[in-house]
Amino acid sequence: MKNLIYIVVLITFFGKVTAQQTPSNDQSEAISITGATAHIGNGEIIENSIIIFENGKITAVGINGNITVKGKTIDASGRHVYPGFIAPNSTLGLVEIGAVRATDDDSEIGSFNPHIRSIIAYNAESKIVESMRPNGVLIAQITPRGGVISGTSSVVQLDAWNWEDASIKTDDGVHMNWPNIYSQGRWWMGEDPGFKPNKKYTEQVVQIENFLAQAKASIKSTSIHKNLPHHAMKGVLDGSTRLYVHVNAEKAILDVITFAKEHHLKKIVLVDAYEAYKVVDQLKQNNIAVLSSRPHKTPNFEDDDYDLPYKNAKLLMDAGVLVAIQNSGGMERSNARNLPFQAGTVAAHGLDKEKALQLITGNSAKILGIDQFVGTLEVGKDATLFISQGDALDMRTNLLEKAFIQGRDISLESHHTKLWKRYSKKYSK
Numbered sequence: 001m002k003n004l005i006y007i008v009v010l011i012t013f014f015g016k017v018t019a020q021q022t023p024s025n026d027q028s029e030a031i032s033i034t035g036a037t038a039h040i041g042n043g044e045i046i047e048n049s050i051i052i053f054e055n056g057k058i059t060a061v062g063i064n065g066n067i068t069v070k071g072k073t074i075d076a077s078g079r080h081v082y083p084g085f086i087a088p089n090s091t092l093g094l095v096e097i098g099a100v101r102a103t104d105d106d107s108e109i110g111s112f113n114p115h116i117r118s119i120i121a122y123n124a125e126s127k128i129v130e131s132m133r134p135n136g137v138l139i140a141q142i143t144p145r146g147g148v149i150s151g152t153s154s155v156v157q158l159d160a161w162n163w164e165d166a167s168i169k170t171d172d173g174v175h176m177n178w179p180n181i182y183s184q185g186r187w188w189m190g191e192d193p194g195f196k197p198n199k200k201y202t203e204q205v206v207q208i209e210n211f212l213a214q215a216k217a218s219i220k221s222t223s224i225h226k227n228l229p230h231h232a233m234k235g236v237l238d239g240s241t242r243l244y245v246h247v248n249a250e251k252a253i254l255d256v257i258t259f260a261k262e263h264h265l266k267k268i269v270l271v272d273a274y275e276a277y278k279v280v281d282q283l284k285q286n287n288i289a290v291l292s293s294r295p296h297k298t299p300n301f302e303d304d305d306y307d308l309p310y311k312n313a314k315l316l317m318d319a320g321v322l323v324a325i326q327n328s329g330g331m332e333r334s335n336a337r338n339l340p341f342q343a344g345t346v347a348a349h350g351l352d353k354e355k356a357l358q359l360i361t362g363n364s365a366k367i368l369g370i371d372q373f374v375g376t377l378e379v380g381k382d383a384t385l386f387i388s389q390g391d392a393l394d395m396r397t398n399l400l401e402k403a404f405i406q407g408r409d410i411s412l413e414s415h416h417t418k419l420w421k422r423y424s425k426k427y428s429k
Contacts, residue, residue, distance in 0.1 A: 030071025
């Protein structure tokens with residue numbers, strides 16, 4: 001009996017230490033936010049705004065005084081209201097601690113895995129996921145890694161009991177890693193360091209061509225024995241599912257465009273696409289959107305402009321390409337909370353501030369195919385939004401006071417905020 005008591009105490013203590021906060025209850029009354037500067041997410045601003053939402057949906061957006069308040073009123077005078085920020089192409093919830101293999105579930109064995117669903121492995125109670133919300137990142141596209149075709153991604157909101165509750169768009173697209181034009185010398189295997197042409201590039205592209213041809217034939221087959229990887233490509237081939245192609249070099253991007261034309265692929269999105277700015281005319285002609293590489297990085301090549309990563313998204317947007325930013329790379333999960341500041345960096349290098357906001361709100365929603373219910377502050381859309389004391393793209397003034405996901409008043413506490421409060425007292429005496 002005594003041992004049982006010890007076990008219960010330990011479980012209770014461990015649960016309090018490790019578990020995420022209990023997800024918030026559904027919205028029970030109408031809420032009106034008045035007086036704030038509303039950043040709509042489509043380039044528009046409404047000063048002294050009023051935003052009303054009921055049952056998780058926005059029912060009114062306009063100028064304060066022109067619309068009658070309803071339900072509970074939040075006076076946000078002098079504050080700013082934003083739509084929840086969206087983190088595309090993220091492994092949030094798939095890896096908790098990189099050095100602990102048991103918490104790493106972002107890839108599968110094999111090269112062609114379009115049937116693998118990342119949403120199944122998503123951990124809604126991840127402490128890293130929880131740490132996104134205090135900076136306004138409330139939605140993410142959970143994306144697998146590895147192989148030639150990694151699997152399917154899904155879009156989630158970041159306040160949920162489990163992956164079923166979290167998902168707002170399941171299996172939104174298939175992710176393909178296009179072969180690299182260049183390979184980098186592996187010094188640990190005795191190879192010369194630096195970039196060199198990938199001699200197997202053509203062979204690797206042919207492998208993709210062959211897989212797609214096999215998938216087409218398999219889908220048309222009347223056999224009762226279905227090949228799961230092949231049939232998982234059906235949505236990509238009939239145009240109902242997006243194909244996210246992770247690619248960087250100029251020639252490789254042009255090859256992807258040709259590949260898409262030859263196979264009549266209607267929904268193509270380029271991911272990372274470091275040199276996409278060199279082929280903007282072709283991207284516009286073929287209506288191809290881009291999830292641009294993270295701004296907070298160094299240039300890839302010695303002869304690149306030193307600030308190319310900072311202005312890459314601006315170059316694409318100025319040319320008329322639909323573009324958003326994503327954060328894949330080193331420490332991508334914990335660094336995803338800095339997404340608003342990456343958009344702020346793009347603004348600091350020439351892009352209009354409201355257009356920079358679109359890179360992580362309205363544009364992201366359009367590219368992911370979720371713009372009918374999130375991404376902007378518009379009537380009929382989910383009440384996924386937050387109130388900030390100041391400019392949410394500036395780390396000095398991104399101070400959230402309230403945040404809502406589908407109308408639910410969510411907690412802004414996390415392991416990090418608790419530590420900040422704890423240690424801020426140390427030097428206050």
